[in-house]
Amino acid sequence: GDSVTQMEGPVTLSEEAFLTINCTYTATGYPSLFWYVQYPGEGLQLLLKATKADDKGSNKGFEATYRKETTSFHLEKGSVQVSDSAVYFCALSDRTGTASKLTFGTGTRLQVTL
Amino acid sequence: ETGVTQSPTHLIKTRGQQVTLRCSSQSGHNTVSWYQQALGQGPQFIFQYYREEENGRGNFPPRFSGLQFPNYSSELNVNALELDDSALYLCASSPGGGNNYGYTFGSGTRLTVV
Numbered sequence: 215g216d217s218v219t220q221m222e223g224p225v226t227l228s229e230e231a232f233l234t235i236n237c238t239y240t241a242t243g244y245p246s247l248f249w250y251v252q253y254p255g256e257g258l259q260l261l262l263k264a265t266k267a268d269d270k271g272s273n274k275g276f277e278a279t280y281r282k283e284t285t286s287f288h289l290e291k292g293s294v295q296v297s298d299s300a301v302y303f304c305a306l307s308d309r310t311g312t313a314s315k316l317t318f319g320t321g322t323r324l325q326v327t328l
Numbered sequence: 329e330t331g332v333t334q335s336p337t338h339l340i341k342t343r344g345q346q347v348t349l350r351c352s353s354q355s356g357h358n359t360v361s362w363y364q365q366a367l368g369q370g371p372q373f374i375f376q377y378y379r380e381e382e383n384g385r386g387n388f389p390p391r392f393s394g395l396q397f398p399n400y401s402s403e404l405n406v407n408a409l410e411l412d413d414s415a416l417y418l419c420a421s422s423p424g425g426g427n428n429y430g431y432t433f434g435s436g437t438r439l440t441v442v
Contacts (some may be wrong), residue, residue, distance in 0.1 A: 248430060257418055258371070303352030303370055313384020315361065316420075316431060325396040
């Protein structure tokens, strides 16, 4: 079945450091790929998405490129801020029967310090 | 536009009891999915509803059931609660299939079973 593997956290960075969170996936079809962010005590917010190979999703300084050849969708940001501290989930969307469902990784906690 | 709203936000139940969680989908979204997020884990797909019919289900037992109403709002019912049902329950809505559009999540209901 489908699966998503993320690098384990927590990741601790100083403000303005470069961020990479690795994500690889296994899927039988041609999934769409997503990054979601979860702030403490809240639900998930869509950060960015890519729907086909070589697409680059971007939002709020975060970027990720859909790499079909390496089955990866790594999240990057050039300069993190304290406000970026949260848990980041990589996910893929594929069909199970007639439904589209999200399969998530286990999440990577990011902590940014001054 | 309003987002996805869930109620209640927190709930404590006793093992063996039954619980109903509610979700109002985002305006214009006709598909609702439910996810269970255990502490420190990524969300797991429970089921999806489209036009008042269940059209996909994850690996959850039949005591997890749901409904979708004509206004696209939804309920998740869990019978015979077990301690392992303690989790954050997330509702997500999308305009049709979520593959290309992504999903909008609510803030969740935190269920504690004692």
